Every structure is written in C-alpha cells, then in structure tokens.
Amino acid sequence: MIDVDPSLVNWSRAQFAFTAMYHWIFVPLTLGLSFLCAFYETIYLKTGNEEWRKITRFWMTLFGINFAIGVATGIILEFEFGTNWSNYSWMVGDIFGAPLAIEGIFAFFLEASFFAVMFFGWNRVSKGFHCFSTWMVAIGSNLSAVWILVANGWMQNPVGMAFNPDTARFEMENFAEVVFNPVAVSKFTHTSSSGFVMASAFVLTISCWYLIKGRHVEMAKKSIVVASVFGLVASIFVGFTGDESAYEVAQKQPMKLAAMEGLYKGERGAGIVAMGILNSAKEPGDVQDAFLVQVKVPELLSLLANREPGSFVPGIDDLVYGNKEENVMGVNTMMEKGKLALTDLAAFKEARKNKTDQVAEAALERFNVNKEFMGYGYLKTPEEAVPPVNIVFNSFRLMAIIGSLFPVIFGAFLFYTMKGTITEKRWLLPVGLFTGLLGLLAQQAGWVTAEVGRQPWAIQGLMPVKIATTNLSTTAVQITFAMFAVVFTMLLIAEISIMLKQIAAGPEGH
Amino acid sequence: MISNLDYVTLQQLWWVICSVVGALFLFLTFVQGGQTLLWQVAKSETESALVVNSLGRKWELPFTTLVLFGGALFASFPKFYSTSFGGAYWVWILILFTFIIQAVSYEYRKKPGNVWGTKTYELFMFINGSVGVLLIGTAIGTFYTGSAFSLNNMNHVTWQYTMGGINLRGLEAAFSLFNISLGLFLVFNARVLGALYLLNNLDLGSVAAMEQRLRKAVWTNFICSLPFLLYVVVAILLMKGFNVDDEGVVSMVSFKYFLNFLALPHLLVMLLGGLALVIWGVLLGAHKGSFRGIWPAGLGTVLVGLCVLCLPAFNGTAFYPSTFDLQSSLTIYNASSSEYTLRVMTYVALAVPFVLLYVAYLWKQMDSQKLSTQDAMDHEAY
Numbered sequence: 001m002i003d004v005d006p007s008l009v010n011w012s013r014a015q016f017a018f019t020a021m022y023h024w025i026f027v028p029l030t031l032g033l034s035f036l037c038a039f040y041e042t043i044y045l046k047t048g049n050e051e052w053r054k055i056t057r058f059w060m061t062l063f064g065i066n067f068a069i070g071v072a073t074g075i076i077l078e079f080e081f082g083t084n085w086s087n088y089s090w091m092v093g094d095i096f097g098a099p100l101a102i103e104g105i106f107a108f109f110l111e112a113s114f115f116a117v118m119f120f121g122w123n124r125v126s127k128g129f130h131c132f133s134t135w136m137v138a139i140g141s142n143l144s145a146v147w148i149l150v151a152n153g154w155m156q157n158p159v160g161m162a163f164n165p166d167t168a169r170f171e172m173e174n175f176a177e178v179v180f181n182p183v184a185v186s187k188f189t190h191t192s193s194s195g196f197v198m199a200s201a202f203v204l205t206i207s208c209w210y211l212i213k214g215r216h217v218e219m220a221k222k223s224i225v226v227a228s229v230f231g232l233v234a235s236i237f238v239g240f241t242g243d244e245s246a247y248e249v250a251q252k253q254p255m256k257l258a259a260m261e262g263l264y265k266g267e268r269g270a271g272i273v274a275m276g277i278l279n280s281a282k283e284p285g286d287v288q289d290a291f292l293v294q295v296k297v298p299e300l301l302s303l304l305a306n307r308e309p310g311s312f313v314p315g316i317d318d319l320v321y322g323n324k325e326e327n328v329m330g331v332n333t334m335m336e337k338g339k340l341a342l343t344d345l346a347a348f349k350e351a352r353k354n355k356t357d358q359v360a361e362a363a364l365e366r367f368n369v370n371k372e373f374m375g376y377g378y379l380k381t382p383e384e385a386v387p388p389v390n391i392v393f394n395s396f397r398l399m400a401i402i403g404s405l406f407p408v409i410f411g412a413f414l415f416y417t418m419k420g421t422i423t424e425k426r427w428l429l430p431v432g433l434f435t436g437l438l439g440l441l442a443q444q445a446g447w448v449t450a451e452v453g454r455q456p457w458a459i460q461g462l463m464p465v466k467i468a469t470t471n472l473s474t475t476a477v478q479i480t481f482a483m484f485a486v487v488f489t490m491l492l493i494a495e496i497s498i499m500l501k502q503i504a505a506g507p508e509g510h
Numbered sequence: 511m512i513s514n515l516d517y518v519t520l521q522q523l524w525w526v527i528c529s530v531v532g533a534l535f536l537f538l539t540f541v542q543g544g545q546t547l548l549w550q551v552a553k554s555e556t557e558s559a560l561v562v563n564s565l566g567r568k569w570e571l572p573f574t575t576l577v578l579f580g581g582a583l584f585a586s587f588p589k590f591y592s593t594s595f596g597g598a599y600w601v602w603i604l605i606l607f608t609f610i611i612q613a614v615s616y617e618y619r620k621k622p623g624n625v626w627g628t629k630t631y632e633l634f635m636f637i638n639g640s641v642g643v644l645l646i647g648t649a650i651g652t653f654y655t656g657s658a659f660s661l662n663n664m665n666h667v668t669w670q671y672t673m674g675g676i677n678l679r680g681l682e683a684a685f686s687l688f689n690i691s692l693g694l695f696l697v698f699n700a701r702v703l704g705a706l707y708l709l710n711n712l713d714l715g716s717v718a719a720m721e722q723r724l725r726k727a728v729w730t731n732f733i734c735s736l737p738f739l740l741y742v743v744v745a746i747l748l749m750k751g752f753n754v755d756d757e758g759v760v761s762m763v764s765f766k767y768f769l770n771f772l773a774l775p776h777l778l779v780m781l782l783g784g785l786a787l788v789i790w791g792v793l794l795g796a797h798k799g800s801f802r803g804i805w806p807a808g809l810g811t812v813l814v815g816l817c818v819l820c821l822p823a824f825n826g827t828a829f830y831p832s833t834f835d836l837q838s839s840l841t842i843y844n845a846s847s848s849e850y851t852l853r854v855m856t857y858v859a860l861a862v863p864f865v866l867l868y869v870a871y872l873w874k875q876m877d878s879q880k881l882s883t884q885d886a887m888d889h890e891a892y
Contacts, residue, residue, distance in 0.1 A: 041689070050731055068614045068616070068618065082596055083599050083602055086591075086593070088592075088597075090593075091586020092849045093585070094588055097581065098854065100584055101855065104582070105858065105861055113872045119874055120885075164848070168664045168665055171848040171851065172851045174852070214790055310576070470599070472596075490625075490847075494614070494626060496624075498622070501621070
C-alpha cells in the first residue's frame with residue numbers, strides 16, 4: 001500500500017483546482033466569442049457595411065485580450081499532469097497523452113497560425129481570406145476543447161483500455177472507443193454550447209451597458225441581435241446536452257449523481273429536489289434526514305437518470321454499503337476485492353523480479369479475478385468514496401437554475417431588438433447587464449459539479465487522486481500554489497482593467 | 511505501411527518525431543532571443559514598436575511548439591514525462607512560469623489600463639527569453655549528465671538529490687557546468703536568431719541605426735556563444751556516457767557519445783553541417799549586409815538540435831539517465847507507450863506535414879511585405 005501525506009494530496013488537488021478554475025474563467029468566452037467574431041465578420045463580408053467591420057474589430061479586440069490570458073493560464077494545466085500528478089501520468093499516459101498531443105497538432109497550430117492573420121492581416125490578406133482565418137481560429141479553439149474533453153471524459157469513464165501488470169500501467173486497446181466515449185461526447189457538446197451561451201451573455205452585458213449609457217446604440221443593437229440568436233439556440237441546446245450529460249453520469253458515475261441530488265437512500269420512482277437545504281450534519285449510513293427543507297418533483301429523477309419511470313436510482317448509502325435487493329455492490333465489498341487485487345499484483349511483480357515464473361502466473365491469475373476493483377483497494381474506508389455532497393448538490397443547482405434562465409433572457413432580447421423597442425425596455429437592460437456574471441457563475445458551478453463530484457477518483461473507479469500525486473513535499477506545492485495565486489491574480493487584474501478601458505473607449509477606435 | 515512497422519521501429523520513430531519538434535522549438539526561440547534584445551537594439555518608441563510587433567506576430571509559434579513537445583512526449587514516452595516533470599519539479603515549474611508571463615505580455619504591454627506598466631511586460635519578455643531558455647538548456651543537458659532519481663517497481667519516481675536536507679527537485683541541474691554551458695549557448699544562439707529574424711522581417715529603411723545595432727548583435731552574441739558551444743562539444747566527445755547493453759543493463763562507458771558519433775555518422779554530419787549553416791547565417795547577417803541570414807542559421811539550429819536530442823538516445827544509450835540508480839535510467843525502449851498507442855499516434859502524425867505546410871503558407875502571406883513603422887504604430891498593433 002502506498003502511503004501518501006494527506007496534506008500533500010489536498011494541496012496538489014487545490015493547486016490543480018485553482019489553476020483549472022482560473023483557466024475556466026477565460027476559456028468559455030474564447031469558445032463562443034471566436035464564433036461571434038466569425039459571425040460578425042461574415043455579415044461584414046456579405047453586406048460590405050463598414051459598421052459590421054467596426055463591430056467585428058471591437059469584439060475581436062476583447063477576444064484577443066481574453067485569449068492571451070486563456071493561453072497563459074492554459075499551458076500550466078498540461079504540464080501539471082507531469083509535475084504534480086506524475087504517478088497518474090505514468091499509469092495512464094499511454095491513453096491520456098494521445099488526446100493532448102492530438103490537441104497540439106490539430107487545434108493549437110490552427111489557432112496560433114490563423115490568430116496572427118485574424119489580428120494583423122486586415123491589410124495583408126484579402127477580405128475573404130481574413131474572414132476564413134477568423135473562422136479557423138473559432139474552429140481551432142473548439143477543436144482544442146474536443147480533445148481536452150475526450151481526455152477528461154476518459155477520466156470520468158475509462159474505456160478502450162486494459163491494465164498491463166508487467167508495465168504496471170493502463171494501456172490503450174481501442175482508440176475509437178476513447179474518442180467516441182459517450183461521456184466525452186456529451187461533455188464536449190454540453191461544454192462548448194455552454195461556452196457559446198457565456199460569450200453571448202458577455203456581448204449582451206457590454207451592449208446593454210452601452211444602451212443604458214446611450215452610447216454606440218446602433219452597434220450595441222446589432223451586436224445584441226446576433227448574440228441573442230446564438231445565445232438562444234445554444235442555451236436550448238445546453239438544456240438537451242445537460243440532460244444527456246446527467247444521464248451519462250447516472251449510468252457511469254452513480255455516486256456523483258447521488259451527490260448532485262443529495263440522495264442517500266435509493267428508491268424506485270425517485271424524485272428530483274428542485275430546491276432544498278441539505279442537513280450538513282448528515283453522514284452516510286446514519287438515520288438523519290438528508291434535508292432540512294426540500295421541494296421535490298416526484299418520479300422525475302428515475303425518468304431522467306434511467307429513461308424509465310419508476311426505476312431504481314441508488315443513493316449514497318446503497319453505493320457505499322451495498323443493496324442486495326437492488327443488486328448494487330457496495331464500496332465496502334469492492335474494497336475487499338481491490339485489496340486482494342493489489343496484494344496479488346505486488347506478488348506478481350515480486351515474482352517477476354525474482355524470475356519465479358510459476359509463482360508469477362498464479363499471482364496473475366488471482367489478480368485478474370479482481371483487477372477491475374483495483375482502485376478501491378487504495379481506499380481506507382468505504383465512506384472515502386463519497387464526494388463532498390454539499391458542494392456538489394449546491395453547485396449543480398446553481399448551474400441548473402442559472403442555465404434555465406438563459407433561453408428566457410435571450411428570447412426577450414431578441415424579441416424586443418427585432419421589434420425595435422429594446423432601448424425603451426429600461427427594466428430589461430439591467431437584466432442584460434448581469435447576464436455575463438450569471439454566465440460566469442454557471443460555468444464555474446458546472447466545473448465544480450463535474451470535478452468535485454467525481455472525487456475521490458482521478459480515474460473513475462481505477463485510481464484515486466491520492467495515488468495519482470507526485471511525491472513532493474507539501475511545502476513545495478504550497479509555494480507553487482502561492483506563486484500561481486499571485487501571478488494569475490496579477491494577470492487577472494490587468495485583464496479586467498484593460499477590458500474595462502477598451503469597453504469604455506468603445507468601437508470608435510476600431 | 512504504418513501497420514507493418516514493428517514496435518522497436520515505432521519507438522525510434524517517435525523519438526525522432528519528438529526530437530524534430532524539439533529542434534523546431536529551438537529554431538523558434540528566435541522569438542525569445544528577440545525579446546532579450548528589445549532594450550539593447552531599440553532606442554526609441556518607434557524602434558521598440560517595430561521589434562515587439564515583429565516578434566508579436568510569431569510569439570505563439572514557439573509557445574505552441576513547446577506545448578506540442580510536451581504533449582508528444584506525454585503520449586509517446588509517458589515514463590519520461592512522469593519521471594522528469596514530476597521529479598525535476600522546480601526546473602519545469604520555473605520554465606512554465608516564464609512562458610505564462612510571456613503569453614500576456616505582447617497583448618497587454620501597450621494597452622491602456624494594463625496596471626503594471628509597459629516596462630513590467632517587457633521585463634516578463636526578457637525573463638522568458640533569458641531564464642526560460644537557459645533552464646530549457648539545462649534540462650536538455652541532463653540527457654547527458656543524468657539526474658538523481660530512482661523508480662520503484664510500479665515506476666513511481668523518487669527524486670534523491672538533497673542539499674542541506676532540502677530536496678532540490680531538479681534545480682541541482684544548474685550546478686553542472688555542462689548543463690549551464692548548454693543553456694547559455696542556447697540563450698546566445700536564440701539572441702543571434704532573434705537579431706537575424708528582425709533583420710529579415712523589418713522594413714529598416716527609416717531606422718538605419720537599429721539595423722546596425724542588429725547586425726552588431728548578431729556578431730557579438732555569436733562570439734559570446736562560442737566558448738559555451740566549444741565546451742559543450744568537447745565535453746560530449748570526452749565524457750562518459752550511459753550505455754545500455756542487450757539485456758537492458760545500464761553501465762558507464764568512456765567516450766560513449768564519441769562512440770555514438772562513430773556508430774551514427776549521420777548525426778555527426780548533422781552537427782557539423784548545422785554549425786556550418788549557423789556560421790554562414792551569422793556571416794550573412796553580421797558582415798555581408800544580407801537580410802536572409804535567419805534561414806541558414808535557423809536550419810542549422812534545427813540540425814544541431816536534432817543531433818543533440820538524438821545522440822543520447824540511440825546506439826544503446828539511456829536518454830534520461832539516473833546517476834543515483836543506473837538501472838532506473840530511461841531508454842526509448844523502456845519509457846515508451848505501448849505499440850498500439852504509438853501506431854495510432856503515427857497515423858495521427860501523418861497530419862504534421864500538412865500542418866507545417868499551412869504554417870509556412872501563412873507565414874509567407876503575412877511576411878510578404880516587411881513590417882513597416884506605420885504597421886507597428888497602427889492602433890491595432892502591440
């Protein structure tokens with residue numbers, strides 16, 4: 001058994017979470033704003049109207065400011081897998097490294113090369129080629145999301161691979177299964193479309209500010225029309241992809257779903273808690289109520305989770321301690337099998353080292369019986385398999401509630417802008433002013449739901465986070481955490497300040 | 511054809527592919543070198559704008575190539591990725607920090623409201639171009655000098671070098687004269703390339719004094735690089751190396767890299783040819799009044815880089831040796847991904863020439879006219 005300092009694991013986890021959350025402030029905006037710039041420029045190309053050129057260049061400037069800090073905060077994430085999660089990198093690099101390399105080849109170069117044309121090519125290439133370059137940047141940015149989410153999806157639902165006891169690592173067996181992993185597909189569609197919503201909300205926020213101030217009114221109205229159409233379509237799509245994503249969670253990560261719903265006792269015909277306050281004293285296996293207050297929609301969870309009304313949805317207690325009646329194996333049982341697997345693996349490695357082939361064969365045979373539970377062998381208690389329920393439950397609700405507001409907001413803006421009365425709707429403009437912030441909150445909450453909800457696993461069911469960590473000193477990670485906190489915050493302050501100046505200056509200079 | 515390649519060939523092929531990416535990165539460090547020249551060759555606002563805007567149209571290329579280099583190593587040699595990045599923690603973290611601060615510097619340097627002031631962002635660029643490249647050089651140097659680590663039977667790394675009870679996690683690489691010399695050579699070479707690139711990319715008609723400063727920078731930086739280059743080359747020829755026998759047992763062998771040159775003479779040709787091309791590029795830029803020195807010097811750098819990265823990996827050599835436990839040393843055969851993954855990645859790599867082609871096409875499109883003072887002072891410019 002590997003003994004890892006829990007404070008090191010927590011600091012490593014905190015550093016990754018911190019850097020990823022910072023990165024995630026900027027990425028959704030890049031994903032969507034790149035397409036909005038492409039839309040604006042395409043309209044300019046079609047109409048030849050200089051006003052659209054001005055609009056394109058204004059949003060492009062904001063895109064560039066955001067893009068730079070997105071790139072700065074992004075480089076560290078790829079390398080952190082090596083620096084802070086080296087055991088993880090070794091054990092799954094055979095599978096996980098491939099999408100990252102492909103991201104570099106197909107996406108980053110597309111983005112990077114056409115980025116220079118997009119920003120500095122206005123007078124150097126034809127209008128058509130310039131517009132094409134803008135589209136390439138948008139496609140490159142989103143292609144990058146495809147591959148990183150293939151990698152992330154694989155961590156949540158490891159498919160297309162097998163454990164090789166000789167090399168002590170997981171190895172890829174089917175690339176197509178890794179790429180078309182249903183979790184990866186639903187993650188990409190949900191994440192990218194939510195990025196489109198975020199960018200549309202950002203455009204709405206700035207345009208509403210102009211309308212409230214009575215500045216750049218025509219530009220703001222034109223921007224709103226395109227952003228509202230994009231935002232409306234994307235936000236409806238987000239609803240569908242969110243449903244698909246939750247379905248995949250229910251099938252592949254039932255513990256995460258149980259945490260998202262605060263469901264301790266599994267039931268048939270389970271309902272969804274629309275609103276509720278969790279009982280923070282509640283522990284798995286005790287008899288306390290999970291909620292202090294709750295408003296529940298009956299039967300809906302079973303329907304959404306299994307596409308079958310009245311079906312059984314396991315709760316945290318079922319998953320931790322098992323439920324024979326519903327044929328759910330508990331973590332406690334899986335831990336026993338996992339510990340046997342680890343013991344047999346160690347025996348196999350030792351026999352191989354000593355070149356005692358028969359002993360090795362026997363150990364391998366025993367290992368193969370329980371190998372699928374290997375990850376559970378690293379847990380110390382069954383309750384360790386439960387993620388922080390409060391955080392997951394609340395962040396999921398925050399994301400879902402905000403997400404459900406967006407179609408209404410975009411619909412209203414589209415309707416009144418097309419009607420030509422948007423400037424008269426003084427009640428609506430302040431709502432638009434806050435949509436960007438709402439989008440940001442929903443994005444972060446979504447990320448927290450996905451990533452905190454899968455704790456304690458780095459790879460679902462196979463490798464807990466604590467085993468994935470590099471054996472650094474806690475102090476080293478604390479120092480780098482502080483370095484990231486200082487540098488990223490300095491850059492964020494600069495980014496916001498520059499953005500505000502550019503927004504205040506408006507499109508005149510463009 | 512790819513389906514017929516055996517595992518050993520795939521492993522060797524992937525080391526060559528990673529080396530090509532690494533060597534291209536070394537060429538693209540002309541951006542980093544140019545950044546360190548900013549305060550030296552640009553004496554006015556206009557000149558600064560020219561330098562920054564010229565480099566600013568290319569800064570993403572070395573950045574992206576570095577990321578690809580990391581990704582390719584992760585995919586094809588995960589044991590190296592986990593051992594080196596997890597082990598030599600501080601070296602890699604510091605390298606990454608220099609690239610983090612570079613990424614925003616072009617965009618934010620002159621923007622109103624940038625909070626920290628133009629000079630801060632210029633300092634960020636300087637740090638990236640100097641400390642960043644120096645540390646990359648020292649990290650590459652460990653391919654020859656080794657690092658103090660051990661791997662357990664699950665291949666988990668433990669870094670063993672301590673000083674005064676503190677585990678230096680890779681910073682000890684800076685104590686090696688060889689590593690530091692290689693790093694300094696790369697810094698000065700990047701500066702040579704930076705000056706040559708600027709000579710090629712800028713319309714210097716209105717800034718004749720800067721042209722002279724750039725030509726002088728090509729020569730002085732080349733001269734400064736020579737002692738380090740000579741030391742590195744001589745040391746490589748004379749040093750003991752980490753030999754791997756047919757059983758996979760690692761031992762120290764005298765003149766190992768010299769013997770590798772004899773066994774792999776094409777690497778020697780690459781090194782000598784590369785150095786000759788660099789010298790030719792330098793002479794063109796420094797003394798012949800030419801603006802095209804970047805091309806031979808750039809190609810020369812790629813060839814030298816390819817040689818430096820391939821020499822410690824082939825002919826039965828451990829490319830990431832452990833000085834603490836020789837048998838923990840990494841070779842391209844024990845550190846690679848599985849045969850299946852390498853084969854899949856080889857199919858993917860078929861797209862690389864296409865990527866290089868459109869990068870070159872866009873480069874040509876954007877650089878068909880030299881960057882003028884007017885372009886650099888445009889309100890959209892950096």
